[in-house]
Amino acid sequence: xxxxxxxxxxxMQIGQSGIVVQIQxxxxxxxxxxxxxxxxxxxxxxxxxMLMRGPVTIxxxxxxxxxxxxxxxxxxxxxx
Amino acid sequence: MKILLMGNPNVGKSVIFSRLTGVKVxxxxxxxxxxxxxxxxxxxxxxxxEVIDVPGTYTLEPTCEAEEVALRMLATGDTVINVxxxxxxxxxxxxTLQLLERARPVVVALNIWDDTKHRGIYIDLxxxxxxxxxxxxxxxxxxxxxxxxLVENIPKxxxxxxxxxxxxxxxATIGSITDQVQHITHRHxxxxxxxxxxxxxxxxxxxxxxxxxxxTFTVVRFISESLISYILDPLFNxxxxxxxxxxxxxxxxxxxxxxIVIGKIASGEVNFVESFGLLSSGLYVPFAMVLPYIIAFxxxxxxxxxxxxxxxxxxxMDTIMHRLGLHGYAIIPTLxxxxxxxxxxxxxxxxESKRERFIAATLISIAxxxxxxxxxIFGLVGERGGQYVAIVYGTLFVVWIILGFILNHxxxxxxxxxxxxxxxxxxxxxxxxxxxxxxxxxxFLVEAVPIILGAVLVINILYFLRVFDAIANFTxxxxxxxxxxxxxxxxxxxxxxxxxxxxxxxxxxxxLSAKQLVVGSLVLAMFFPCIATFxxxxxxxxxxxxxxxxxxxxxxxxxxxxxxxxIL
Numbered sequence: 274x275x276x277x278x279x280x281x282x283x284x285m286q287i288g289q290s291g292i293v294v295q296i297q298x299x300x301x302x303x304x305x306x307x308x309x310x311x312x313x314x315x316x317x318x319x320x321x322x323m324l325m326r327g328p329v330t331i332x333x334x335x336x337x338x339x340x341x342x343x344x345x346x347x348x349x350x351x352x353x
Numbered sequence: 354m355k356i357l358l359m360g361n362p363n364v365g366k367s368v369i370f371s372r373l374t375g376v377k378v379x380x381x382x383x384x385x386x387x388x389x390x391x392x393x394x395x396x397x398x399x400x401x402x403e404v405i406d407v408p409g410t411y412t413l414e415p416t417c418e419a420e421e422v423a424l425r426m427l428a429t430g431d432t433v434i435n436v437x438x439x440x441x442x443x444x445x446x447x448x449t450l451q452l453l454e455r456a457r458p459v460v461v462a463l464n465i466w467d468d469t470k471h472r473g474i475y476i477d478l479x480x481x482x483x484x485x486x487x488x489x490x491x492x493x494x495x496x497x498x499x500x501x502x503l504v505e506n507i508p509k510x511x512x513x514x515x516x517x518x519x520x521x522x523x524x525a526t527i528g529s530i531t532d533q534v535q536h537i538t539h540r541h542x543x544x545x546x547x548x549x550x551x552x553x554x555x556x557x558x559x560x561x562x563x564x565x566x567x568x569t570f571t572v573v574r575f576i577s578e579s580l581i582s583y584i585l586d587p588l589f590n591x592x593x594x595x596x597x598x599x600x601x602x603x604x605x606x607x608x609x610x611x612x613i614v615i616g617k618i619a620s621g622e623v624n625f626v627e628s629f630g631l632l633s634s635g636l637y638v639p640f641a642m643v644l645p646y647i648i649a650f651x652x653x654x655x656x657x658x659x660x661x662x663x664x665x666x667x668x669x670m671d672t673i674m675h676r677l678g679l680h681g682y683a684i685i686p687t688l689x690x691x692x693x694x695x696x697x698x699x700x701x702x703x704x705e706s707k708r709e710r711f712i713a714a715t716l717i718s719i720a721x722x723x724x725x726x727x728x729x730i731f732g733l734v735g736e737r738g739g740q741y742v743a744i745v746y747g748t749l750f751v752v753w754i755i756l757g758f759i760l761n762h763x764x765x766x767x768x769x770x771x772x773x774x775x776x777x778x779x780x781x782x783x784x785x786x787x788x789x790x791x792x793x794x795x796x797f798l799v800e801a802v803p804i805i806l807g808a809v810l811v812i813n814i815l816y817f818l819r820v821f822d823a824i825a826n827f828t829x830x831x832x833x834x835x836x837x838x839x840x841x842x843x844x845x846x847x848x849x850x851x852x853x854x855x856x857x858x859x860x861x862x863x864x865l866s867a868k869q870l871v872v873g874s875l876v877l878a879m880f881f882p883c884i885a886t887f888x889x890x891x892x893x894x895x896x897x898x899x900x901x902x903x904x905x906x907x908x909x910x911x912x913x914x915x916x917x918x919x920i921l
Contacts, residue, residue, distance in 0.1 A: 287554075301416075304412065304414055304416075304520065305411075305416055305772060306772070307520060307524070308411035308412045308444075308447060309411060309444065309772070309774060310441075310443065310444040312524065320550055320553065321550070321553045321554040321555070321558075322555075323553075323555055323668065323669065323671060323672060324555045324672070325672050326672070327555075327668075327671050327672040328668050328671045328681065328770075328771045330553045330668060330775065334441060334443060334444065335440050335441055335472065335474075336441050336444060336774055337549075337553075337774070337775040337777075338772070338773070338774050338775065339553070339664070339667070339668045339671075339681075339771055339772070339773050339774075339775055340770075340771070340772055341671070341680065341769075341770025341771040341772060342770070343770050344770050344772060
């Protein structure tokens, strides 16, 4: 199976979905994201992003989570 | 025996707590409504047991003050009712597993059960019970469904042998549990979900936010002014005024006792704002000036809270709030501050760092006028013209921005980023909303009326003893020289420490110009917190930071007042 394109959450278009492959961050943030259901292997959909490096909103399972721009940049997603 | 209600944020713990204990607590549709713990009692068989409503937490590795409270509480409990959001089973089970690993007897309340059906989620309860090894009771806390079964199952809470796992292992275990017990079918978006998505997009979200802001303002003013002109003013003027005039005659028309009880009566008429007696201004200010505004404000706030709008506003405001050294979620304590600064300062616990909490609490104390003060600003300043009210609000907003900007650049450290769950929009239950409104309005009356009456008494005695005259001469250079107020105005600043609504009322008899009234209201709003807020600030910030915060308040008030005195 060919690998899909890997980009960061901030680079994703609104409405695109993909699988989280990596979170390049320290233990603390990885834990917090993980507690909200965002961790490698999970499928997420980008719902919106605010202007001027504002937060990104994503759908993961049946929950919506808003993530600050800097954090969102550390999340790598493999597009469907 | 002590029972703890624990679970992820915004799963309905507080509603279940109210159902079990009968103790009314504030519940809303956003994560982090409960930041401290509340305890109550319930009957379990013949025994009376203590139940504790613990702040929500995603994991037992705390990331903010509210979650630290949760962890400390866990050590003290005997049994845990783990409240689980049935529509987000997987994520919620993470905490469940952590609780089981700690060998606490657990019973699971599978809440928001009614939502699973129309969200296309099917959960096999028997299999879930078997996998977890503890009782699992489906509940709908807002309607009370399943509460009886939940109570019956508390004694059956069990702590099955659970190995302590690492994070990834835990998620793997959860994955295999949900694969077995949960089946999800696809379904279409509801209109509430579409509206929810539109609220966090820049363009549509901005339009929605402006519409919400404008209608909030209109509705609050319409309701409060209607209550005042059609109900409360007529009651005071036609029913209460004649009683006071009779009483005034009985008390001889003058004298210390007369002035304390009735206040100053000029030309046979009771001026409820200016007379300053216990039975005149002492009752009129809380009941006819402030209460209508409190009712109107909390009705609208409660509606926004229960629908689930506030977290979305946080997302929209995030970029702006970062300039003030905060992140978007700080908008929630800030909005609460427009009601009362006390719960607002407590609500800063949902912010992650000490730095953010210091900045948020300081900004709230300075630039966010509580509902009681706003009611008086509308009542007294509004009399001179809407433009003066606009100057007061505009100045406070500018101070909020500039001061936040300065604090962001001077307070050490950096502010963490926004990371919040956005709850689905829910149609609020009218019963729950009215109950919350009642709690808050009643809370205002029992807390404010005694202090207002006490303040009126103290004011009369201090005037009688000429204490204010002594202070006035001493502070005249600042009050008159810098702020351009009559030197007697200092009495209001002193009383502002007790209650700001009464304090602003003290400016009414001084025959101030509109400009002086604007400066007076602003300095009063910013200068120093009222005693109730002061106590909470002291507890939440500690002595050193409280002193810093107070220094900022006093300087900001004097600078702003001085500048306005010059330019207006």
